[in-house]
Amino acid sequence: MNYRRLMAVAAVAGLVSGVAGAATLDDVKAKGFVQCGVNTGLVGFAAPDADGNWTGFDVDYCRALAAAVFGDAEAVKFTPLTGKTRFTALAAGEIDVLSRNTTWTYSRDVDLKFTFLGINYYDGQGFMTHRSLGVDSALDLDGATICIQTGTTTELNLADFFRANNMSYEPVPIETNAEARELFFAEACDVYTTDRSGLAATRATSEDPDSLVVLPEVVSKEPLGPLVAHGDDQWADIARWVLNALIIAEEKGLTAANVDSMMANTNDPEVARLLGTEGEYGAMVGLSSDWAANAIRATGNYGEIFDRHIGPDTAIGLSRGLNALYTDGGLLYSPPFR
Amino acid sequence: MNSVSYVRTEMASVRPAPKMYVGLVAWARENLFGGWLNSVLTILSILAIAFFLVESVPWVFQSSWTATSLRGCREAIAATYGEGVSGACWAVIRERYLQLLYGFFPSDSYWRPNLTLILLFVALAPILFTRFPRKMLWFSAAYPFLGVWLLWGGSLWDIAVIPLGLAVGCAAFFAIARAFGSLPGIIGAVLITLLFWIFLAGPLAGILQGIIPFLHLESVESAKFGGFMLSTTIGVTGIACSLPIGILLALGRQSDLLIVKSICVGFIEFIRGVPLITLLFVASTLLNIFLPPGTNFDLILRVIIMVTLFASAYIAEVVRGGLASLPKGQYEAADALGLDYWKSMRLIILPQALKVSIPGIVSTFIGLFKDTTLVSIIGLLDPLGLSNAIRADGNWNGIVWELYVFVAVIFFVFCFAMSRYSMYLERKLETGHDR
Numbered sequence: 001m002n003y004r005r006l007m008a009v010a011a012v013a014g015l016v017s018g019v020a021g022a023a024t025l026d027d028v029k030a031k032g033f034v035q036c037g038v039n040t041g042l043v044g045f046a047a048p049d050a051d052g053n054w055t056g057f058d059v060d061y062c063r064a065l066a067a068a069v070f071g072d073a074e075a076v077k078f079t080p081l082t083g084k085t086r087f088t089a090l091a092a093g094e095i096d097v098l099s100r101n102t103t104w105t106y107s108r109d110v111d112l113k114f115t116f117l118g119i120n121y122y123d124g125q126g127f128m129t130h131r132s133l134g135v136d137s138a139l140d141l142d143g144a145t146i147c148i149q150t151g152t153t154t155e156l157n158l159a160d161f162f163r164a165n166n167m168s169y170e171p172v173p174i175e176t177n178a179e180a181r182e183l184f185f186a187e188a189c190d191v192y193t194t195d196r197s198g199l200a201a202t203r204a205t206s207e208d209p210d211s212l213v214v215l216p217e218v219v220s221k222e223p224l225g226p227l228v229a230h231g232d233d234q235w236a237d238i239a240r241w242v243l244n245a246l247i248i249a250e251e252k253g254l255t256a257a258n259v260d261s262m263m264a265n266t267n268d269p270e271v272a273r274l275l276g277t278e279g280e281y282g283a284m285v286g287l288s289s290d291w292a293a294n295a296i297r298a299t300g301n302y303g304e305i306f307d308r309h310i311g312p313d314t315a316i317g318l319s320r321g322l323n324a325l326y327t328d329g330g331l332l333y334s335p336p337f338r
Numbered sequence: 339m340n341s342v343s344y345v346r347t348e349m350a351s352v353r354p355a356p357k358m359y360v361g362l363v364a365w366a367r368e369n370l371f372g373g374w375l376n377s378v379l380t381i382l383s384i385l386a387i388a389f390f391l392v393e394s395v396p397w398v399f400q401s402s403w404t405a406t407s408l409r410g411c412r413e414a415i416a417a418t419y420g421e422g423v424s425g426a427c428w429a430v431i432r433e434r435y436l437q438l439l440y441g442f443f444p445s446d447s448y449w450r451p452n453l454t455l456i457l458l459f460v461a462l463a464p465i466l467f468t469r470f471p472r473k474m475l476w477f478s479a480a481y482p483f484l485g486v487w488l489l490w491g492g493s494l495w496d497i498a499v500i501p502l503g504l505a506v507g508c509a510a511f512f513a514i515a516r517a518f519g520s521l522p523g524i525i526g527a528v529l530i531t532l533l534f535w536i537f538l539a540g541p542l543a544g545i546l547q548g549i550i551p552f553l554h555l556e557s558v559e560s561a562k563f564g565g566f567m568l569s570t571t572i573g574v575t576g577i578a579c580s581l582p583i584g585i586l587l588a589l590g591r592q593s594d595l596l597i598v599k600s601i602c603v604g605f606i607e608f609i610r611g612v613p614l615i616t617l618l619f620v621a622s623t624l625l626n627i628f629l630p631p632g633t634n635f636d637l638i639l640r641v642i643i644m645v646t647l648f649a650s651a652y653i654a655e656v657v658r659g660g661l662a663s664l665p666k667g668q669y670e671a672a673d674a675l676g677l678d679y680w681k682s683m684r685l686i687i688l689p690q691a692l693k694v695s696i697p698g699i700v701s702t703f704i705g706l707f708k709d710t711t712l713v714s715i716i717g718l719l720d721p722l723g724l725s726n727a728i729r730a731d732g733n734w735n736g737i738v739w740e741l742y743v744f745v746a747v748i749f750f751v752f753c754f755a756m757s758r759y760s761m762y763l764e765r766k767l768e769t770g771h772d773r
Binding site (some may be wrong): 039040041042043044045046047048049050051052056077078079080081082084085088089091092093094176178181182201202204205206207314315316 | 732
């Protein structure tokens with residue numbers, strides 16, 4: 001590849017044009033795909049299959065976004081990112097949106113200058129132990145050895161929880177989830193602590209899930225969601241309302257299968273507005289009028305995405321819990337579409 | 339008078355040596371059980387090996403090759419070998435070996451990396467073995483460009499204009515050097531080459547593409563590179579580029595010219611003082627911030643550059659060790675013959691210095707090749723990164739050893755081959771005066 005030439009040309013062009021404040025939507029439309037940052041591999045949330053196609057809960061959000069912009073769920077390219085590279089990639093504009101099970105925190109929102117688009121998964125840190133230990137509350141864990149991933153918020157939460165309850169523990173620092181599994185199953189540590197979705201996945205795929213127990217305590221709030229960089233409110237609006245549209249779709253009973261028939265005949269004015277058969281809501285944000293219908297047709301509503309990748313019938317087997325609609329006792333609540 | 343009381347007239351029949359002193363028994367007595375300490379160590383070692391085999395062989399062979407998930411593997415193994423047997427789930431390798439080898443490269447284009455690898459050996463043959471015809475070196479020189487074209491695709495002409503620019507630069511050097519001397523020659527040649535690349539290369543490639551349009555392969559973006567293909571691409575490019583740069587750095591470090599020397603020393607000491615992983619982070623995150631927004635500077639190219647710089651610094655020190663091992667008389671002899679600097683280096687000093695440095699150079703190469711797995715930390719899906727991604731598939735969550743064993747075996751084959759070649763080369767270049 002003639003990178004030297006490209007580089008030189010790009011450098012000159014960059015100097016001449018300065019920092020162009022182009023709209024992300026125009027850039028995305030010009031290049032013809034959404035560049036989406038995802039996890040390098042997290043069960044249920046993002047993983048490449050044998051043919052190299054990315055699948056997962058976070059991945060489907062990107063596909064819905066691509067479908068909303070282009071009407072084509074395949075108009076998306078994925079950049080696998082680690083916990084260390086994800087924020088610089090977004091800040092440097094290498095990706096248009098980051099959908100990588102990222103916890104919404106104050107400093108990430110304010111100091112790192114990102115716009116969180118909402119919450120697509122309410123997670124929380126939990127504990128898992130061997131049933132043989134006979135422990136049924138995290139408050140009985142005084143003196144336990146605990147496998148903990150270093151350099152994460154889970155490490156800090158753990159320290160806070162034990163200090164608040166005046167207990168001591170012995171940390172076993174580990175680097176990856178796979179390492180933690182091996183140590184935990186070999187009983188090198190009594191307890192493994194990470195997000196409860198991760199615990200559920202580890203437990204479900206162990207040789208004997210019944211020998212493991214996830215303790216009831218949840219010691220942190222981990223609201224996960226997609227995010228974009230500061231500085232382009234139009235793009236943030238699009239990305240936020242794609243997420244909201246998926247949630248509204250579940251609320252209104254719109255699915256990938258019935259979205260076309262609902263478009264033709266619905267009596268619900270909000271559904272009509274969402275699917276673009278009433279009003280000019282797409283044009284307000286620079287999209288076609290049927291953008292939400294395209295997104296729902298591509299991936300299904302929030303509930304369908306959840307069930308497909310992390311729901312009770314999958315290897316992970318998570319129940320909806322906090323991630324149910326507010327009408328079902330959960331926290332999912334989208335602002336109205338009007 | 340001699341009085342011979344008895345002279346034997348025929349040879350006595352040869353009897354076999356006592357059993358204690360020949361064959362396996364003697365070998366074992368001598369090597370394994372010579373003394374009580376050795377005997378104890380031998381028995382302990384045999385026990386350790388036996389323990390390892392008893393634990394691992396059933397795991398390797400009481401396995402499942404056909405299941406489609408880890409759960410399926412466990413069920414199949416339990417059904418075949420009885421409950422409670424834990425065996426390897428090689429099915430994951432069967433399902434994913436192509437991905438581990440080629441990453442996300444389009445499967446109908448697997449011939450391209452394959453061909454690139456085969457041509458790599460063709461290009462290496464005249465460099466590594468002297469019995470191949472010297473004319474093949476022309477192919478070796480063209481290979482880097484051919485390989486880039488095969489891997490990344492696009493129009494051959496886009497790539498062909500780069501060596502063309504080099505040729506133009508060389509011609510300019512000779513023309514200017516004849517008229518104005520060698521320093522203006524070098525400066526002019528570099529300028530003309532750069533100008534050619536920036537302004538002429540693009541349109542020229544377009545014109546050539548218009549004339550001969552069929553040399554066009556489907557473009558494959560770097561994001562599709564992964565697995566061993568990625569490791570080999572980074573490793574081979576790094577190895578090929580770091581040797582010449584390393585030699586130049588080593589020579590520069592010995593130079594009498596202050597600026598050249600300080601640049602070389604500064605570069606070498608800086609790079610050697612910084613961990614490779616730091617350089618990779620610089621490549622993946624920091625460079626973005628310095629480059630103008632919207633620049634798409636390929637991540638793999640950035641990584642290759644960093645890996646090359648890193649390896650060059652080490653090679654430079656290895657070569658410097660070789661240069662230092664030559665007696666001063668060799669340098670003086672070269673001067674006495676009236677050779678200029680480059681000739682004396684090329685004909686007298688470097689052949690001897692490099693020969694001494696071979697083991698160090700090759701072990702640096704092996705280290706470089708294995709270090710390519712560090713790129714998984716910056717999100718490139720090399721074999722180790724892919725093993726994590728495969729584990730993230732709900733079907734294979736929980737698989738650990740099978741993937742690592744597969745990756746380890748392939749790495750071993752590559753590295754072992756390199757180390758064998760280095761030993762062959764040492765034997766071949768052995769001229770008898772070890773020092």
